[in-house]
Amino acid sequence: MTGYIIRRILWFVPTLLAVSLVSFAIIQLPPGDYLTVLEAQMGAEGDYNPEVVARLRERFGFDQPFIVQYGKWMWAMLAHGDLGYSFEWRVPVSSLIGEYLALTVVVTAATLIATWVIALPIGIYSAVRPYSLFDYIATIIGFVGKATPNFLLALILMWWAYDTFGADVSGLFSPEYANAPWSWAKVKDLVSHMWLPLIVLGTSGAASLIRQMRANVLDELQKPYVEAARAQGLPEWRVILRYPVRVALNPFLSTIGGSIPELFSGAVTTAIVLNLPMAGPMLLRALVSQDMYLAGSFIFILSVFTLIGTLISDILLTLVDPRIRFEEA
């Protein structure tokens, strides 16, 4: 098992390289570069100066071949943690994106935990009382939740909240805390704004978790060992929590890895609609204005986060379920 975990971690390195190459290639795809955007802007403002543009082009290395540019970007990142320069914001990317990424991780992690806390009991209850009213309601909410795109759910909830409370509930902070330094009060403010993104991000994930947990527990409930436990006179809730639920949890754990990319994906669109200070809106803006290092860094780091999440969940799975086979690295 240790061998498997080590192999799995070693495999992580080439994967990271591949991801960095893909991210860099994507942001190189659009015809032109930031300087073409700048040229157009200068042209519109009437102070177009080809010399300045040529100098900038040389400085940023836009005239060099792809692989050289990629090599420089990678080298700067590995050697100095330098992610490049944001042309639009005129500061290094690394000084810009930290807080946005940190909030992205906080919100997605909170969502993951919340979906578990909500989906597990509902799934178990649905399985213990199948075809009850509660089960039908959970099933309907589950299917509709899966079919509703995140951004649409965000719009509807935002509208509903505005209609009921008469307040705009977008954003992650109240205005007085938005630019304030971190403090205990700011953290409390963040928590009080978190419910909307949590619902939006968590619904589709929770929906599929409920379906899965229900199916797993239903399968286990029919097995003879459950009957044996009952025959020994254990109270029903203990029979269920002690045996079938524990077995049903294993296939369930293996789905966390798969749900993480989806969660980060959803976080991007949700953040754009709800105007959250997370990676989404910045990424969209950087892509549109061809601020390539900023966009590339976001795509790269978001991908790395999902890879790390998947890695952790894979390792956890091997620790929890010793029946996993290890022949494949």
Next chain:
Amino acid sequence: MANAIPQDSETLKAYAEASGWRLGWAKFRRHKLALISLYIVVLLYLLAIFAEFFSPYDHSDIHRRHVLVPPQAVHVFDAKGQLTWPHVRALKGERDAVTRRLSYVEDPQTTFSVRLFAPSDPYKLWNILPLETRFLGVSTPDRKATIFLLGTDSLGRDVLSRIIHGARVSLSIGLVGVALSFVIGIVLGGMSGYFGGWIDTIVQRTIDLLQSLPTIPLWMGLAAAVPPGQDPLITYLMITVILSVIGWTGIARVVRGRFLALREEDFVLAARFSGASEMRIILRHMVPSFASHIIASLTLSIPEMILAETALSFLGLGLQPPAVSWGVLLKDAQSLQVISQAPWLLIPGLAVVITVLAFNFLGDGMRDASDPYGKA
């Protein structure tokens, strides 16, 4: 539900002799939700194909005097409370003295009856067939007679007509995208499963990598690379290609799994001993036996494509107006201000949800049916 294996000898014989497709269909029909979903999907595609005929107006018709009209009611009782032929009432715009906001009131005296196969201004179906009849309309050519069942947008365009026209892009992008993913998926997945070895390793690692990446940021990056101001058809095709770049992985996994399972089957071995070529084994023996399973998983990946296109167009990275798709329509409803003033602009979202739900149930039913001997 237990598997209903027929008991008397006559039907038992029919059951034993029935082809896999017939058994599958028989099983599919028992899945009520899937059957209803099949009808809904067929209906949606008919609406999309004959969009010009089914929509009450042209999707780009601008009604200057009817901007942001809320969904118009069809009345069956007239002003005196008598039951009459379904009719709509004339709308009168009124500006609030304080807020200057325009609102519309119905005039119960001026009514126009609703007609099926109503005469309309001449238009062309698929740009070729000249017609002067639409499925639904009002009986008079009077300019005051309007039928905006789902309201109008900020330019005074009929939302229902735009949803029906938008279905063309939104529904077809799923099919085209899945077809493209299918070609890539079956070639790579088939090679991976059939040959095994290092080809398998490379393909599987690539799939692992693509599946562990967050799709939306990747798609956004790729979609941002589509040069703006192109012919909408080119943009459409490029978006489809972008969606397939990741979409093929799921299909390749399924194809590979089936190949691996079937490679060891007796009938494949038998075909090989009788000297059939590799190509013949694959096409004549293996493909038919997993075709139904593949079709089911293809159906399940259509809604993912539809959702992806909607999200990209909503973000402004997919199709651009004047092209209409459900994502493009939802883009109009992006801010809280707009939604609180005109919530009916969110209705295209309902179309998305219904379509995705129908495809999900349909795919579920087909997946169950693709294993006709398994338990129901």
